[in-house]
Amino acid sequence: MRHASDTSQGQSLATIDKERRIGAALSVSMRIASRALGGKGYTFWHFDANAGSGWNEKINTPGSPLVFWQVADVCLSGFKPAAFFCDLDVDAMRRLQSRLRSIPGSASASYLLPGDNQEGLEVFAECIRRSEKTKYAMGSVVIDPNGYYYRNPKGIGAPIYALQWFCREFPRIDIVLNLNIRTYQLQASQGHNVLPPREVLYGLNRKHWLVAQAHVSTGRFLLAVGRNFETGDHKNLQLYRHDSAEGEYILNMADGKRQGVLDGVSKL
Ligand SMILES: C[S@@+](CC[C@H](N)C(=O)[O-])C[C@H]1O[C@@H](n2cnc3c(N)ncnc32)[C@H](O)[C@@H]1O
Numbered sequence: 095m096r097h098a099s100d101t102s103q104g105q106s107l108a109t110i111d112k113e114r115r116i117g118a119a120l121s122v123s124m125r126i127a128s129r130a131l132g133g134k135g136y137t138f139w140h141f142d143a144n145a146g147s148g149w150n151e152k153i154n155t156p157g158s159p160l161v162f163w164q165v166a167d168v169c170l171s172g173f174k175p176a177a178f179f180c181d182l183d184v185d186a187m188r189r190l191q192s193r194l195r196s197i198p199g200s201a202s203a204s205y206l207l208p209g210d211n212q213e214g215l216e217v218f219a220e221c222i223r224r225s226e227k228t229k230y231a232m233g234s235v236v237i238d239p240n241g242y243y244y245r246n247p248k249g250i251g252a253p254i255y256a257l258q259w260f261c262r263e264f265p266r267i268d269i270v271l272n273l274n275i276r277t278y279q280l281q282a283s284q285g286h287n288v289l290p291p292r293e294v295l296y297g298l299n300r301k302h303w304l305v306a307q308a309h310v311s312t313g314r315f316l317l318a319v320g321r322n323f324e325t326g327d328h329k330n331l332q333l334y335r336h337d338s339a340e341g342e343y344i345l346n347m348a349d350g351k352r353q354g355v356l357d358g359v360s361k362l
Contacts, residue, residue, distance in 0.1 A: 112308065115306055115332075116158050123270075126321075132171050139231055139267060144211065144252075147185075163177070182210060212253040235260070241273075243271065243273055261298045271316070278290075304327070
């Protein structure tokens, strides 16, 4: 008998689950923005640092850029979306461009930035600066590098340096991180210079974090959403406040704390 976790079906379920969680995180950001300031002509700014082609070709599932547009269609009201999609892979960007053409309204409000996500974040920031006050700009940034919060010497990975200034300058833009925790633990055990997940989150100038975990065949992932607006848990989406018992458990597991330290915290 084949098990879902060790087959391509397992990978497809894992990817669907990842996209569902990214979609859930974005839906909360969009609903908050719509409720607070919808109808006043503002822009909802979105940057996807590791956009890919818009489609998980191996398993025929939408990727994060298409998820953004699907969620915006349902959850964003009274805001003009402006979505910036960045990827080093120029061929993936071409495929994304043609996919976006088939979604009504998305092509004219999507900006493709083929290249390094640190430079892409500069372009994104400059477009916001020219249009409104940075401290009030609302939106989201998605970081989905496949690995951990890390850039290798060739620049593959997350925009870890640019995010430092970006998060200070744009306090109302929510940060969505999808990080491979197995990669972190391997890197940490080999003495690589990587910050533990809690330190990554708490260094990004966001007061409120919701966290979720996923165990999949390709790794153990932490999904974290950072905001400066209080939202409470979203237990139905398996997103927990970082300071709840469940959130503490997820972050302790991600940080690699031994089970003994976790005694007394309910397992999810
Ligand atoms: C896990 S995939 C992204 C999947 C996509 N978010 C989705 O949901 O379908 C990671 C992507 O990051 C891109 N990437 C890696 N390093 C990058 C960098 N420094 N700048 C821009 N893109 C990068 C890779 O080319 C790859 O397409």
